[in-house]
Amino acid sequence: MAKKPRTAITPTRDEDFAQWYQQVIKSADMAENAPVRGCMIIKPYGFALWENMQRIFDGMIKDFGVENAYFPLLIPLSFLEKEAEHIDGFAKECAVVTHHRLEQGENGKLIPAGELEEPYVIRPTSETIIGDSMARWIQSYRDLPMKLNQWANVMRWEMRPRMFLRTSEFLWQEGHNAFETAEEAHEDSLKMLGAYKDFAENYLALPVITGEKTDNERFPGAKATYTIEAMMQDGKALQAGTSHDMGQNFAKSLGIKFQARDESEQLAHTTSWGISTRLIGGMIMIHGDDDGMIMPPRVAPSQVIIIPIIRDEKDAGDINKYINGLEQKLKSANIRFKTDNSAERTPNKMWGAIKKGVPLRVEIGAREMEQGVLTYVRRDIGKDSKTTCSIDEFVGSVQDVLDNMHDDMLARAKTFLGSNIKDVDNIDDLISYFKNDANIGFARIDISIMDDADFEARLKEHSLSTRCMPFEDNGKKVLIGKAY
RNA sequence: CGGAGCGUGGCGCAGCCUGGUAGCGCACCUGUUUUGGGAACAGGGGGUCGGAGGUUCGAAUCCUCUCGCUCCGACCA
Secondary structure, eight states: OOOOOSSSSSSOTTTOHHHHHHHHHHHTTOEEEOSSTTOEEEOHHHHHHHHHHHHHHHHHHHHTTOEEOOOOSEEEHHHHHTSHHHHHHHGGGOOEEEEEEEEEOTTSOEEEEEEEEEEEEEOSOOHHHHHHHHHHHOOBGGGOSEEEEEEEEEEOOOSSOBTTTBOSEEEEEEEEEEESSHHHHHHHHHHHHHHHHHHHHHTSOOOOEEEEOOGGGSOTTOSEEEEEEEEOTTSOEEEEEEEEEEETHHHHHHTOEEEOTTSOEEEOEEEEEEEETHHHHHHHHHHOBTTBOOOOTTTOSOSEEEEEEOSSGGGHHHHHHHHHHHHHHHHHTTOOEEEOOSSSOHHHHHHHHHHHTOSEEEEEEHHHHHHTEEEEEETTTOGGGOEEEEHHHHHHHHHHHHHHHHHHHHHHHHHHHHTTEEEOSSHHHHHHHHHSTTOOSEEEEEGGGGGSTTHHHHHHHTTOEEEEEEGGGTTSEEEEEOBO
16 A cells, blocks of 8 residues: 555645646546647536536626627638737637538548638637627617627637646637727726626635736737736736727727717727636636645535445435435525435545535534534635534534635635735846745736836746736736746 | 657556566455545456557567647747
8 A cells, every 4th residue: 555645636736836736637527638639628527617607607797788699619711800900819829620521531531621712710709700790780879788798619729738727629708798989898898807806706716906908918909908817826827807998999890880879870899808717727726725626615516515424334224314304404505515425435535525625525424413413524624624513503504604615715815815916116126036936926016117128028038927907006007927 | 839758457657778469556346344534355357558650570668750748938818
């Protein structure tokens, strides 16, 4: 028997953060690499998480009057050509469909045939094809605002894929809104960013910094890009969601025109906004510990896992009956739960639950049954949080316990974020700060730094980039860090 | 796309230098004893070594090409 490892995940975060990340995903059974370059298979446990995220965020945007629709995966090449800056930004990472048929070759291999007159691009984003429809659907100011969203997959042929963080194909929502006035569009882009912050913090327990992207980092074709930036436990930044104010750029190139109240013809003002499965990577890297995943309670596939502890087979029936009673009550209380009735040995069930990051683990054996109680443990605290109470007490307080866990997770991550932002005065201090490997996180500096001609080059030299100009600094400061 | 490393049962690896048709740990199956923070013993099933080509009597091992993965960089709405 190999020596029992100290932690459930090897290597630990300190030893090798990148490897640790991969291992957490594998140990939690969330996803694996697909037999397609840069793509991943999201396994049921990982997808259940995404479904919960979808359900919640979908509800939020519907409250804003956004309607869901679906547009084609394939975009005519000519559509992308319509917005010059846009295609410039995406051209290098487009997968292109050029044929529509396969024929048997001499050696039995299939070869593409039937070349298309106009190639299609597998959507890297859908501004152009949705804008094309909007151009037809919008005739009058009475048709505005128009707010559309689609839950879809997109493809961007990235040079260096990483599970959840940057896969060639990923799942996201992309919202596309159109307005009468510049002010409305501007406000909308900020409102959607606010929704992202709300969602990230209040459901995923991910603290984020909201701000505007610098010119360099702006979405191709946008007038302004707003972002929520998160900080991972290794101090690197993750762009967790973006909201773009397109101004009239896309309306102009796609012909989204309407007749205004004064009977003049006007171009619409559009926005687009998106969050993706990348957020899952963020949750792993912000919340996970050396024993694996820690699921934020409000989106966890299971909020509670019940582990029957059966030492003597003759007790099994009674214990299961006892557990059934708990299950009924949890169901009525709208708690997502799962009972592990697998053939695994008890300790393995426990470690399985730990690695999957189930927020609360409930243990029920003969001991609990006889006393009419249960024992539960909070994942984020571990065995020191073992609590024994009656079933009714548990069911009555479980929502609070989950809420407290959420609050603690958010507070922990917020503290980490806040304590890893360093104010610096000039480029030299900035560079020397990051030269020391012990220093992680972001540096904050006056935006006048960007006037320096060497600024971008010097950042690049050290793998640094501007993350955003935070709203909380009124746009007068810029955050700089290494990013995923 | 540049640099480095790696592809051998489900997973992690050894074997390769000094060619002779594959081995270990975990997992899996059966049985017994076990079971509250990763069980022990016994027995058993499963791979032809990423792919293609070449050298050779013979290739996991040598050579060429190719695909993919990981890490660093470039790229990244």
